[in-house]
Amino acid sequence: MAAVYDQVIIGGGHNGLTCAAYLARAGRKVLVLEARHVLGGAAVTEEVFPGFKYSVCSYVVSLLRPEIIRELELTRHGLELIPLECSFSPFPDGSSLVRWPDQEQTRREIARFSRRDAETYPLFGDAMMRLARFVRPILEMTPPDAIDPGLGDLLDLLKLGRRFRQLDPVDRLRKIQMFTMSAVDFLDRWFESDALKAPMAVSGIIGTFLGVRSPGTAYVLLHHYMGEIDGASRSWGFARGGTGAVSCAIADAARSFGAEIRTEAPVARIDVRNGEARTVVLEDGTEISARQIVSAVDPRRTFFGLVGREHLDPDFATSIERFKYRGSSGKVNLALDRLPNFTSRPGDGPHLRGDIAIAPSIDALERAYDEAKYGRWSSRPYLNIVIPSVVDPTIAPPGKHVMSIFVQYAPYQLEGGPESWPQHREAFGDTVIETLEEYCPGLSDSILHRQVLTPWDLEQEFGLTEGNIFHGELSLEQLFFLRPTAGWARYKTPVKNLWMCASGTHPGGGVMGAPGRNAARALLKARV
Amino acid sequence: MDFPYPRGGTYDPAMPIPTPFHDRTAPLCTSLRWKDWAGFHAVCRYGTHLEAEYHAIRHSAGLLDVSPLTKIAVAGPDAAAFLSFVTSRDIQRLRPARVRYVAICDEAGKLVDDGTVMNLGDAGYRLTAASPIWRWIDRFSAGFDVSLVDESDSIASLAIQGPRSRAILEQAAGEKIPLRYFQMAKMSFDGIPIEISRTGYTGDLGYELWCQPEHSTALWDQLMEAGKPHRLLPVGLDALDIVRIEAGFVLQGIDYYSAPTCLIESRKSSPFEAGIGFAVDLGRGSFVGSEALEREKRMPPRWKLVGLELSLPDIEKLYSSVGLPPVLPIEACRTSRPVHRRSRQVGYITSSTFSPILKSAIALATVEGSVGEPGTGLEVEFTIEHVHHRIPATVVERPFFDPPRKRN
Structure with a gap:
């Protein structure tokens, strides 16, 4: 059968759409197939409860590459980002800490806990910024093959090595520390106050099945400092209308370049013959052929769900099988009648315009991990809360609000097996509300609607294997030229004409779009 | 506290002076960042951090005290003819309850100021401008049966700008506000008589409200209350400066200079050169600067x-x-x-x-x-x-x- 399309992309998440937009922009005939009725994958807005628009899964945008916003003219296609103004951490003893965009204000906040930390804090930010600057260009590159390098790979590696050498010796040391240490150990080298360290350390564990004291988590801290909503390296933000607005803007851009996008078009399998992927077969039996098939679903679903083990080299199959997912988080979305009133900082002031971290102490975070290790959700989990309706009135009726609560730990492998999650869903939701009630009593009375998503739901509903929000853990051994596996980190797969373009490839998860853009670039360069 | 208005009251003559909204804006301006705008205290930014104010204008709504704007009441049988003569627009064709953006030029067709003209119906017209302009236009009033009253100090004005501005106003007014772009109306907000125009300097959905100074505080409170569920924020001039550049609007004194203040010829600009040529209605007879503008248009x-x-x-x-x-x-x-x-x-x-x-x-x-x-x-x-x-x-x-x- 003659190929109708140049590329068919499986999965209408933000990466699949980004890849499609870039390919269509280069004149390719592209089709995107999305299983659900709505585009966006995990970057999606849904009106689950009338009048309230939930950013059902992903709730903040930080790493979305500014070049994607510019190149795809996403603003013209309706994308508007609003920055999170601050980070608020209430504590059980009635104290609280807010980190503001104003440095002096932040210094005074921290000084109430530690005068030393207060003055160290901006220095830490500068150091992280320098290190993030080293890492940032890596996000935009197709990873060189470091295991079996060709000439081009060697050149790329050499360039990286030179960049590393250009770093200040102190920064080089810090870089090595970050690769090897735990978030807490690393922060201990800078700060003394738990009130500051606990909310900072959590950036090292989000989306991983690790604790704040697990080695390797220091590196993930760095990702926090790569958020660059405004060209300048700064801050995290909301998309006006919810995170789905990011996907919609990208989809709109893709369509404007001529891409075709179909929803409710679930793919059953990829037809592979003689080691070559040729046709996508939909669940309704429709066959669609293309010169290349690009998978925007995670590696396990791509290779075992759609391709089939029989078409894979056994060693490759094993390495994909061992790629770790281990989802560790859940999500609770609330429709609220009024704004929450925190005991430690009453009222509806600007402290609600940012993110709110329930991370009472390092020990509490580590205890939360302990429970998860043995298959239980944390009885007092770490919560990362945002109330986007405070700055974006389009997502809730006037005066009402939407609260998004990211919850860690909620291990996919529950004691009774992951299938037992649905029985525990509401109990898990209750744990989250009880935890939050300790900081804002009366919250329960203001809840109009509650949506609870367990790792099981994330897998069943959004196709995130084991509920991992990043299409595979963002741990060091699964990054860069090892993502998803050594030798196959350049978006191409061992199955001829089959490519990957989503978070399971370099540089990984988050509403970043970089894998989609990088993959499109690699595809356009490839000789077919 | 009684507001020291209108003029002739007991206020401290030290400049700058407070605007009619000062009682409300002053406590909110925690950054203490103010500037002098036409002799008035004007808030640059309320908090130390500007972004929230900027995003309010673009995503919810911002409330801005624009009382220092120059406002001139133009009345009398020749009001329309006079305004057509001193501005670049044919105001005789401006229907009641409509607003038009205008340029004001000198005899050589060089820009003096830009602003708006509102047709208030029986009450005549209101000319707004960036700088004091009463003397400039009064020079041309001979031969016109027209009265010119500088109302800059006797009309309080607020701009409410942003995607939620309409919803907030409708809530405050308790009725629909079906104003189209550059239309205006007289309304009553809970007993406060105001004029409302769908105009602004942000390039977004937005309105400007005009009232007597004695109603200023009550109007502010009403809007802030109605705006609360819509996340209305008071915003200052720094955020306005960003959005007006995004909207591509020129600012007198920055993007062009007022011709009478220019010491050298090269500083002067025509409306065509300053990007507001669209506001010049030619071919309608003579007006201030028309000859020069006709000539320039051909080049x-x-x-x-x-x-x-x-x-x-x-x-x-x-x-x-x-x-x-x-x-x-x-x-x-x-x-x-x-x-x-x-x-x-x-x-x-x-x-x-x-x-x-x-x-x-x-x-x-x-x-x-x-x-x-x-x-x-x-x-x-x-x-x-x-x-x-x-x-x-x-x-x-x-x-x-x-x-x-x-x-x-």
Whole structure:
């Protein structure tokens, strides 16, 4: 059968759409197939409860590459980002800490806990910024093959090595520390106050099945400092209308370049013959052929769900099988009648315009991990809360609000097996509300609607294997030229004409779009 | 507290003086950042951090005290004829309850100011402008049966701007506000008589409200209350300066100079050169500056006000070359910067800002007419670490940001 399309992309998440937009922009005939009725994958807005628009899964945008916003003219296609103004951490003893965009204000906040930390804090930010600057260009590159390098790979590696050498010796040391240490150990080298360290350390564990004291988590801290909503390296933000607005803007851009996008078009399998992927077969039996098939679903679903083990080299199959997912988080979305009133900082002031971290102490975070290790959700989990309706009135009726609560730990492998999650869903939701009630009593009375998503739901509903929000853990051994596996980190797969373009490839998860853009670039360069 | 208005009261003559909303704005302005606007205390920004105010205008709504605007009541049988003579627009064709953007020129067709004319029906017209202009237009009143009253100090005005502004006003008024773009109406807000026009300086959905100073506090309170569920924020002039650049609006004294204040001829601009040629109605008989403007219209423009988009990747590269992360403060900049085409200077930037909503560095520039076509590649001077560089910039269409909600 003659190929109708140049590329068919499986999965209408933000990466699949980004890849499609870039390919269509280069004149390719592209089709995107999305299983659900709505585009966006995990970057999606849904009106689950009338009048309230939930950013059902992903709730903040930080790493979305500014070049994607510019190149795809996403603003013209309706994308508007609003920055999170601050980070608020209430504590059980009635104290609280807010980190503001104003440095002096932040210094005074921290000084109430530690005068030393207060003055160290901006220095830490500068150091992280320098290190993030080293890492940032890596996000935009197709990873060189470091295991079996060709000439081009060697050149790329050499360039990286030179960049590393250009770093200040102190920064080089810090870089090595970050690769090897735990978030807490690393922060201990800078700060003394738990009130500051606990909310900072959590950036090292989000989306991983690790604790704040697990080695390797220091590196993930760095990702926090790569958020660059405004060209300048700064801050995290909301998309006006919810995170789905990011996907919609990208989809709109893709369509404007001529891409075709179909929803409710679930793919059953990829037809592979003689080691070559040729046709996508939909669940309704429709066959669609293309010169290349690009998978925007995670590696396990791509290779075992759609391709089939029989078409894979056994060693490759094993390495994909061992790629770790281990989802560790859940999500609770609330429709609220009024704004929450925190005991430690009453009222509806600007402290609600940012993110709110329930991370009472390092020990509490580590205890939360302990429970998860043995298959239980944390009885007092770490919560990362945002109330986007405070700055974006389009997502809730006037005066009402939407609260998004990211919850860690909620291990996919529950004691009774992951299938037992649905029985525990509401109990898990209750744990989250009880935890939050300790900081804002009366919250329960203001809840109009509650949506609870367990790792099981994330897998069943959004196709995130084991509920991992990043299409595979963002741990060091699964990054860069090892993502998803050594030798196959350049978006191409061992199955001829089959490519990957989503978070399971370099540089990984988050509403970043970089894998989609990088993959499109690699595809356009490839000789077919 | 009684507000020391109207004039002749007991207020301290020290300048600047408070606006009619000062009792409300002063406690909210925790940053203590004010500036003098036409002799009034005007808030630059309420908090230390500007972004929330900017985003309020673009995503919910912002409430801005614009009382220092120059406002002149023009009444009498010849009011329309007079305004048609002193402004660039044919005001005789301006229907009641409509507003029109106008330029005011001198006899040589050079810009004096820009503003709006509102047709208030039986009450005559209101002319607003950026600077005190009463004397300037009064010079031309001989032979017209017209009265000119400077109401700048006796009308309090608020701008409410942003996508939620309509919803907030409708809530405060308890009725629909079906005003179209550049329409106006008289209304009563819970007993407070106001005039409301769908105008503004933000390029977004927005309104301006006009009332007697004695009602100012009550009006402010009503709007803030109605705006609460819509996340209305009071905003100052710093945020306004960013959004007006995004909207491509020129500012007198920054993007062009008022002709009578120019010591040298080269500082003067015509409306065509300042990018507001669309506001010049020619072919309707003689008016102040018409001859010169007719003449200029026939010639290719010598200068052109254009939008420039500076290349962010090149800015980032420059910063990177000195080992720094890119620094793009969210704040409008009014420093003039030379614009080049190859080896030659072809113009200058007058206003520039990083646009948070567009994620790009944008500027308003005056360039030679021959290089003013959209798509033209130019170079802009850029200083990093005390060293001059040039970075690529492209001429783009104005407005930079033009949401459909502005007109719909």
